[in-house]
Amino acid sequence: MPTSMALGHRKTASHLRVFLTFVMILSPVAVAQAQKPAVSKSLLTSQSVAAACLRPKQMLTNPANALLPTEVAKAAGEKYLGLDLAHVTRAVAVVEPPLGTNIYYALYLEADQSWDLKQLSPELTAHTEPGEIGGKPCLVSKVASAPCFMVLRETTLVAASKGMLDKLTAADREPADSVLAELVDQHTAADDLYVAVDMEALRPLINLGLMQASQEAPPEARKFLNIPLLIQSGELTLTLDGSMPSRLAFHTSNDLDAEQVEGLLDEAVEFARNNMRAEMEPQMVRLRESDDPVERSLAAYGDRVMGVYLDMFVPKREGNTFVLLDTTGGGSQMGSVAVIGVLVALLLPAVQAAREAARRNSSMNNLKQLELGLLNYESSKGKYPAHAIYSEDGKPLLSWRVAILPYIDQQTLYSQFHLDEPWDSEHNKPLISQMPAVFASPSSRLDPTEGKTSYLVPIGPGMVFENADRQTRLPQITDGTSNTVNLLEVNDETAVEWTKPTDWKFDESDPLKGLTGIRPGVILAGFCDGHVTAISEFIDADAFKALLSRAGGEVVQLP
Known part of the structure; x- marks a missing residue:
C-alpha cells in the first residue's frame, strides 16, 4: 500500500475515533435533555399544590397550528414584555393554596434570548418600585397580591408575589418533597400543555366547594361529591397537532380508595345516563311515533349518539390511576373538547373553592x-x-x-x-x-x-x-x-x-x-x-x- 494511502487511512481512523468519542460523550447529554422534566422541581416550594407548563414557541411556530393568532401573540408579547411570545420556550406557573390573606404564586418565562426588566410595559409595572429580593435586583410590588418582577437567570423572567419570591430566593430553601414534586419530576414529554395538581393538599379548599355544591345537588347525587376527596392528584396533557396523546388522568394514593372511586364513577355515569334519558324521553317518544321518516331517524340517531357520548366519560382504571380521556392512537376534535369538558366537571368543586377563597381574601x-x-x-x-x-x-x-x-x-x-x-x-x-x-x-x-x-x-x-x-x-x-x-x-x-x-x-x-x-x-x-x-x-x-x-x-x- 502506498505510504500516502496508509497515511490517509490512519487519519480517517483517527477522525472516526474522535467522532465516536464525542458521540459517547454527548449521547448521555442528549438523552438527559430529552428526558428533562416539563416542570423542574427547583421551581416548586414545599407548599406548591399546582403547576402548569405551556410551550408558546413550540405552539406558535408549528405549521400545524396555523389557526393560532400568532400575530396577536407577537404584538401582545412585544407590547407588554418587550419580546415576541414565539421566543418564549416555556411558561411555567406554580401556585400555593389560597388559604390566608396572602397569595403565593409564580410565573416563570423561559426564552431563547435575554430578558430586560426595562422593556416591560409600564402597565405591568406601575405598581412596583426598584428594589432587591434575596440579594437580586427586582421590581418590588407595592400591592400585596400583585406580582414582583425579577430576571432570575439571563433567559428566565419570573413574575411572582413577594412572599413567593422570598421563599424562592431564600438561601436555606430545601427542595420540594411532595406529591406534586414527584408528579412533575416523572413527566418528561414535551406536550404543548402540562398541568399537575396535588388534590390531597387542596382538600380544605375542595371541602369548601363541596359544601356549596351539596346545597345545589339533588340528594341522590350527593354521594358522588365524595369522589374528589378520594383523589390524590391529577394530570392533564394536551398537544394541539395530535403528534402526542392528550390525556386526563387522576390518581389515588391506594387500592382501597381506587376501588371506592371506581364504584362511585360507574354509578355516576349510570345516574347521568338515566337522567339524560328521562329528560329527553318525551321528545324522543314524539320523534319515534312521528309519521315523518326523517324525524324517526333523528330519534334513532339520538339513541345511538347518547350512548356513544356517555361512553366517552366512562373512566378506564389502570391500577390507582383513572384515565378519563386518552387520544393515544389518534386524537379527534371530539376528544379534545371532551378533555376540557371532563376537566371542568371534575375540578368544578376546586374551581368554586378557589373563587370563594379569592372572594373571601378580598372581603x-x-x-x-x-x-x-x-x-x-x-x-x-x-x-x-x-x-x-x-x-x-x-x-x-x-x-x-x-x-x-x-x-x-x-x-x-x-x-x-x-x-x-x-x-x-x-x-x-x-x-x-x-x-x-x-x-x-x-x-x-x-x-x-x-x-x-x-x-x-x-x-x-x-x-x-x-x-x-x-x-x-x-x-x-x-x-x-x-x-x-x-x-x-x-x-x-x-x-x-x-x-x-x-x-x-x-x-x-x-x-x-x-x-x-x-x-x-x-x-x-x-x-x-x-x-x-x-x-x-x-x-x-x-x-x-x-x-x-x-x-x-x-x-x-x-x-
Missing part, C-alpha cells in the same frame, strides 16, 4: 382597611366614632361609615356631605351611589350602584358600638382588642345603604341572623386590634355573644 382585605380607618379615627380623636353622626336633638343622621371617610382616603367625598342633615336628605341621598369600593363585599350579588354595604358593626349594650350617641375609648375594651369583635360581614338581605345609620343587632333567639349564607360554613369578623378572621357558623351562641362584648370578662378560644 377580608376590605374589613382590614375599615378596621384601619377605625383605628386611625381613634388615634386622632382618642375614641371610636359613635355608630352614627347625631343631630343636636339626638337623632341619628349619618352612619359611622361616613365619619371615617377622611381616614380611608376619602376626604373629597366626605366634604360633599351635609353632616347636619339625614342620610336620605335631598342633598345627601345622591351620594349613596358614590359608595367607595371598600364598602362593597365581592361576594355580594347586589348592584354596587345601589350603594348597599355588607359591612356593619354590631350594636348593643356592652358592645364597642352602642345604639346611642356614645363613643368608646380603648381603655374601656377590657376584654382585649384582639378578643373583641367590632365589625361583621352580613348577607345581602341584611345589607343597608352605606350612609344609613343602621347596623347589625344581636338576636338572642337567632345569634347569627343575617350573617350566614354569604359564604359556605363561615362568617367574617373584624376585631378591635385590626385583625380579621373567619369564624365557623357553628360557633356556640354564648361564645359568639362573648366576642361581641367589650368588657364582659369572658374567655373565648377560637379554633
Whole structure:
C-alpha cells in the first residue's frame, strides 16, 4: 500500500475515533435533555399544590397550528414584555393554596434570548418600585397580591408575589418533597400543555366547594361529591397537532380508595345516563311515533349518539390511576373538547373553592382597611366614632361609615356631605351611589350602584358600638382588642345603604341572623386590634355573644 494511502487511512481512523468519542460523550447529554422534566422541581416550594407548563414557541411556530393568532401573540408579547411570545420556550406557573390573606404564586418565562426588566410595559409595572429580593435586583410590588418582577437567570423572567419570591430566593430553601414534586419530576414529554395538581393538599379548599355544591345537588347525587376527596392528584396533557396523546388522568394514593372511586364513577355515569334519558324521553317518544321518516331517524340517531357520548366519560382504571380521556392512537376534535369538558366537571368543586377563597381574601382585605380607618379615627380623636353622626336633638343622621371617610382616603367625598342633615336628605341621598369600593363585599350579588354595604358593626349594650350617641375609648375594651369583635360581614338581605345609620343587632333567639349564607360554613369578623378572621357558623351562641362584648370578662378560644 502506498505510504500516502496508509497515511490517509490512519487519519480517517483517527477522525472516526474522535467522532465516536464525542458521540459517547454527548449521547448521555442528549438523552438527559430529552428526558428533562416539563416542570423542574427547583421551581416548586414545599407548599406548591399546582403547576402548569405551556410551550408558546413550540405552539406558535408549528405549521400545524396555523389557526393560532400568532400575530396577536407577537404584538401582545412585544407590547407588554418587550419580546415576541414565539421566543418564549416555556411558561411555567406554580401556585400555593389560597388559604390566608396572602397569595403565593409564580410565573416563570423561559426564552431563547435575554430578558430586560426595562422593556416591560409600564402597565405591568406601575405598581412596583426598584428594589432587591434575596440579594437580586427586582421590581418590588407595592400591592400585596400583585406580582414582583425579577430576571432570575439571563433567559428566565419570573413574575411572582413577594412572599413567593422570598421563599424562592431564600438561601436555606430545601427542595420540594411532595406529591406534586414527584408528579412533575416523572413527566418528561414535551406536550404543548402540562398541568399537575396535588388534590390531597387542596382538600380544605375542595371541602369548601363541596359544601356549596351539596346545597345545589339533588340528594341522590350527593354521594358522588365524595369522589374528589378520594383523589390524590391529577394530570392533564394536551398537544394541539395530535403528534402526542392528550390525556386526563387522576390518581389515588391506594387500592382501597381506587376501588371506592371506581364504584362511585360507574354509578355516576349510570345516574347521568338515566337522567339524560328521562329528560329527553318525551321528545324522543314524539320523534319515534312521528309519521315523518326523517324525524324517526333523528330519534334513532339520538339513541345511538347518547350512548356513544356517555361512553366517552366512562373512566378506564389502570391500577390507582383513572384515565378519563386518552387520544393515544389518534386524537379527534371530539376528544379534545371532551378533555376540557371532563376537566371542568371534575375540578368544578376546586374551581368554586378557589373563587370563594379569592372572594373571601378580598372581603377580608376590605374589613382590614375599615378596621384601619377605625383605628386611625381613634388615634386622632382618642375614641371610636359613635355608630352614627347625631343631630343636636339626638337623632341619628349619618352612619359611622361616613365619619371615617377622611381616614380611608376619602376626604373629597366626605366634604360633599351635609353632616347636619339625614342620610336620605335631598342633598345627601345622591351620594349613596358614590359608595367607595371598600364598602362593597365581592361576594355580594347586589348592584354596587345601589350603594348597599355588607359591612356593619354590631350594636348593643356592652358592645364597642352602642345604639346611642356614645363613643368608646380603648381603655374601656377590657376584654382585649384582639378578643373583641367590632365589625361583621352580613348577607345581602341584611345589607343597608352605606350612609344609613343602621347596623347589625344581636338576636338572642337567632345569634347569627343575617350573617350566614354569604359564604359556605363561615362568617367574617373584624376585631378591635385590626385583625380579621373567619369564624365557623357553628360557633356556640354564648361564645359568639362573648366576642361581641367589650368588657364582659369572658374567655373565648377560637379554633
